[in-house]
Amino acid sequence: MDFTVETATDAVVDSFRQTKDRRLREVMESLTRHLHAFVRDIEPTMEEWEAAIGFLTAVGQTCDHTRQEFILLSDVLGVSMLVETMNGTMNGTETGTESTVLGPFHMTESPRRELGDSIDLLGTGRPCVVSGQVLAADGTPLPGAELDVWQCNEDGFYDVQQPDVQPPGNGRGLFRTDVEGRFWFRTVVPSHYPIPTDGPVGRLLDATGRHPYRPAHIHFIASADSHRPVTTHAFVDDSPYIDSDAVFAVKQGLITDFTESYDEQGAERFGVTVPFTHARFDIVLAPEPETT
Template sequence: MAMPHNKTEEDITAEVLQRFEQTPDPRLRQIMLGLIKHLHAFVKEVELTEAEWFQAIEILTEAGRMCTDKRQEFILFSDTLGVSMVVDLIAHRKPDGATESTVFGPFHRLGAPELPAGGNIARLDKAGPPTLVSGRVLNLDDEPIEGALLDVWQAQSSGLYDSQDESLNELHMRGKFRSDAEGRYLVRTVLPVNYPIPSDGPVGRMLRATGRHPWRPAHIHFVISADGYEPVTTHIFDRTDPYLGSDAVFAVKDSLICDFVRHESAAGEAVRLGIDPPYYTAEFDFRLKPAAEQRTNVLDAQRRLAALGARAAE
């Protein structure tokens, strides 16, 4: 059906929707029609001015230009707008006893070294108190999963990830660990700190202009994967952190909060590893659910992002 050329605001939305109606892939069709419907409704609702529209283009252009293999401004936008957590919550709707997931964030890097149990990911961090994180990787029947891979990353005591720290040109605060026959893992690190997300770009300007703070509560990142199980991307959080209730990226879930306990005298693994007190320990068991049918997961997504970053760095 031919559309009139003297368009009203309603005519143009209808014509754009009609143009996308013929999209062969049904999922892409659903996404494009939903996107156009809501995008047009948003522009009409706020009566976006030409100057504001141009500002939005400039912001997106600047965000794109900031992205490199070490900086992902679009993930920061997604995280600070709460979109990452909505996607996470849709993907993991049913509580089933498995460890809850949370945002992947912009700071994962490929190539972290595989370390033995008790290996120290914080070997260059002399400021933070030594900390041992231990626990088990289990299935939903609480049986151990042997050989699960735990990909761990964390900010330094300075609040910076290695990729943000210009004094470093190597990977730091990252490691991969394997669970043993009893499902046990042991990570040596330093006490995680709260930190502000990078605010020297458009995301930072948005936070300031809207009266929001950029802080994230202290946490350690994990991606845990094992053959036959669905990988989980998550964090563990420090129960004492003042930002648990106002995480800049909305990523806190109650089940992921744990106690980092201070010790004044060495015992157990701390003695074996030669750790002098005071030090901290945290215990957390991860529960994985059996793999669903093959689908795109975060590991595929991180490989694609890494490829994008490598291209940006060229």
């Protein structure tokens, strides 16, 4: 069969017919059909094809052990949120806390911390207490659930972005809930911030007239035995860009009140001084689907 515009897709799809892994064959056949349809739609010149290859090459070359430019590209194209949202539902119905993107900065292991510890190792901002419960879908508390937490500082930078300013592990913590499924830790209110713009993804945003900002948030990954883990955020309710997140991750149910508190008893209980900021963020985990 001659390789022509008309026969190209069938020829490539047919080349995968002996793939033993059924899922891999399904993925490659679908990818080929959609990619070829895209190429036929936009009819790229050879120069445009070379530019596209150069862009993807630059994305890969920008990745290192603390930065994942391909995740960033997936984020700004809405693919990360689409995959998260599809995988965060069961039979089309959300049964737990809504999921959001992992983001490009979950690149180092969070240090193990005790409940009530501070993840702010700099101590430069107003203290903030984050507390809540991890619950099953029926409201039952989940003792011993694990929470992986990470955030930027009050200036909008993660520890891996400022190795000369922030100690490793600043803004990060790995916690386990108590016997009533409760958790609490001290931190600072994070800032809104731009995603990295010094690489190919930043240049893409600039070329398309899009801003690079994310609203202020704290990342969580929550997991417990016999339940589906969830990757989510607590968004600061009055943050700039709450309505125009560069990576499309804001969901209304995740916008959280970060409230100024003068409660002296609460301050003493949490180990802070008044005034402090308090955010309550409960996380509900869906059950693992039954296997057949």
